Amino acid sequence: MENSIFTRFENLLTNDKKDEIIYSSPRGDERLVLCDGAYFIIAKTLRGYVHLFNRIPYGFVGSVYIPEEFRDTCPSRRIYDVVSTQNGVCKAEVSPFVPARYDFASLEGKKNPVFAELKKMDSLSYRKENALFVIEEERLIKRAVDDGTDVKYIVYSPKSRLLENGTIESAKQRRIQCFMATEGIISSVTQTRPVPKELAVCAMPQFMPENISIDHKGVILIADNVENPDNLGLVIRTADACGADAVINIGNTSVYNKNCIRAARGAVGRFPILEYPTNEIGALTSKLKGLGYKIYGTSARTTITVDNMDTAGGRAFSVSNETNGISKGMEEAADEMVRIPMATGQSSFNVAVAAGIILAKAIVF
Secondary structure (H helix, E strand, O other), rough: OOOOOHHHHOOOOOOOOEEEEEEEEEOOOOOOEEEOOOOOOOOOOOHHHHHHOOOOOOOOOOEEEEHHHHOOOOOOOOOEEEEEOOEEEEEEEEEOOOOOOOOOOEOOOOHHHHHHHHHHOOHHHHHHHOEEEEEEEEHHHHHHHHHHHOOOEEOOOOOOOOOOOOHHHHHHOOOEEEEEEEEHHHHOOOOOOOOOOOOEEOOOOOOOOOOEEOOOOOOEEEEEOOOOOOHHHHHHHHHHHHOOEEEEOOOOOOOOOOOHHHHHOOEEEEEEEEEEEEHHHHHHHHHHHHHHHOOOOOOOOOOOOOOOOOOEEEHHHHEEEEEOOHHHHHHOOOOOEEEEOOOOOOOOOOOOHHHHHHHHOOOHH
């Protein structure tokens, strides 16, 4: 076994048992194993834990062994009870998920609770207060269902391709309720134009910084007061693609913004995203440092580049406001500043491009 997280499972996965590796992460440091009818989730990050759990067949009922640190983090639309803990590994018994259901399959008018909630969902404050977000467009809804995002329900018109591409059937297998509605009904609950043929309401997972990684040695991306919601979505999409353990968004632009959701292309709701107001920068960065993370800011005035920065331990990289650069609070909190080398002619990168360059240097597959 390669490292401490694997060592925890040594006594459970002995050579005299028949085991099958269902999935191994690109870096080989996290694994889903099936052994004697039970699943073993060998993960050191919250991102990896959720991803591996969602690879377990949805209808599975039985034992799952998980790292003790994630015992209180049950992935969406699953139910389990921890029955024992030994040497940092919990044994959990998975049981069927039975959601509350409405007794109708179509939205034929405006006098039903689903329509009423969809009308409220048009308010950003309502979405934030209830940790809900909306996705629109066939590909994003299909991806959400396939990835195990916590989809509460789907509304689709007769012209939607979700039926023919199998998404509605997959959603029903995961016990996600699906409602057919006319384009007129959908038009009245969204301001998106042209009117989408489908939309889905999803729950945003709620996490804390100390839950992101077992050893706090991973990579976090901090979006520091990124003002444009499209740019924020691109930052989140980039962080997801590069393999960051989490994104922490600080500022007035919310991840619940529909433009951010759209630009993130399925990343929101699928891996850890945390959100804090600007006045909590100090408390947040102090907590990260207490967990062992080193905080990096970005500046064109430092001699340290992304090519020669420290690569050890936990690291949190900040990418900043498109116009004003790094905020004063983040600059004061940073342990070190790094810069991205540039040719003459431009003064800065787009914030999502900068995030991609930094993370590509920081995370090696």
